[in-house]
Amino acid sequence: MTFSIRLLSLLLLASNMRGMLMDRK
DSSP states (O other), rough: OHHHHHHHHHHHHHHHEEEEEEEHH
C-alpha cells in the first residue's frame, strides 16, 4: 500500500516538473 502511494507521488512530481518545463518554454 505504502509503495503504491509513493509511486503515485513520484508520478505526480514528475508530471508537475514536466508542466513547469513546458510552461517555461
